[in-house]
Amino acid sequence: MKKRRFLHSRCFLLAVCAAFVLTGCSMGKKQENIDLGMEAIAGLDYEGALACFEKALVEGEDEELLYRGQGIAYIGLTQYEEAAASLEKALSYCNGNIGSLEFDINYYLAVAYYKKGDIDRALQVYDAILALRDDEKTAYCLRGALALEQERYDDADADFRKAVSLDKKDYDTLLDIYISLEKNGYREAGIEYLQTALTEGGDNISDYDKGRLYYYLEDYDNARNSLEKARDTGSAEAVLFLGRTYEALNDFNYASSVYSNYLDSHPDDPQVQNQFGICKMQMGEYEAALAAFEAGLACEDTVCRQILKYNQIAAYEKLSRFAEAAALMEDYLALYPDDEKAKREYAFLKTR
Secondary structure (H helix, E strand, O other): OOOOOOOOOOOOOOOOOOOOOOOHHHOOOOOHHHHHHHHHHHOOOHHHHHHHHHHHHHOOOOHHHHHHHHHHHHHHOOOHHHHHHHHHHHHHOOOOOOOHHHHHHHHHHHHHHHHOOOHHHHHHHHHHHHHHOOOOHHHHHHHHHHHHHOOOHHHHHHHHHHHHHHOOOOHHHHHHHHHHHHHOOOHHHHHHHHHHHHHHHHHHOOHHHHHHHHHHOOOHHHHHHHHHHHHHHOOHHHHHHHHHHHHHOOOHHHHHHHHHHHHHHOOOOHHHHHHHHHHHHHOOOHHHHHHHHHHHHOOOOOOOHHHHHHHHHHHHHHOOOHHHHHHHHHHHHHHOOOOHHHHHHHHHHOOO
């Protein structure tokens, strides 16, 4: 599918858990303010979250949990040095008791190192995780992705193959691997992974999984046929891939109907609203696109908020409403200051 420069089509979520597995020294301690802080993070109120964690510290709540939460909030604020320091401090309170909480903190710590540009330290975290748990497919997948960025294809491939071998039916991980390979210039290698999965899975692959494998293989006819069957499950994921498949086939009218029919009964789905808006943008229906992005932003679910905000600005720009677009971009950059693409777009908007 052709991608337009002004659109963000995939929705990403910083993994935030208000409920976690408590192990070791963290069991049974007070955490009222910590819970409030995690709720604030879920609502993208990172400054409010930090205030809650400061209060938790004053009131003697669980240090490992509060510094973990503080680290996540700093990641949300793109303050990665502070995030790493907080997460390191969280780990200092585990007293050698290594459990699910400590692994969770380490995954966030690797993100903080990576985002502040220290890939080697992020890799060291994944090495440490795998030294203790050699069946952590997520760590293999993430370590492989970083190896690709360092142009170490053989190391990446070894990690990816290990991740796949741990669960050959985990098509989410498989597609993450494909996307990493494609992004770094190894699409042919990624295709091999997808084709192997289709061959080995045979009739045991669900119509949904088969459809999205075909989608990334750019076999859109087979993708459409599988996803039409999967559509009956009523899942948003099947609807999104089916609609994108019709977009790839340049049938934007039918893709639009796929999204709108789903939204008639599920209006509070921000991901489908976002893709519906993107489809309308490609059809040149910018008012309808803007309405879809704003409907997505009105949803309580925050999964797509950053993407929706960016695409909302793009819709205002296409409508030649440059002053409004510039004002919204200023607000956007206050929330997401490390978005280099948005900075360039803002510089352009200020000239209009």
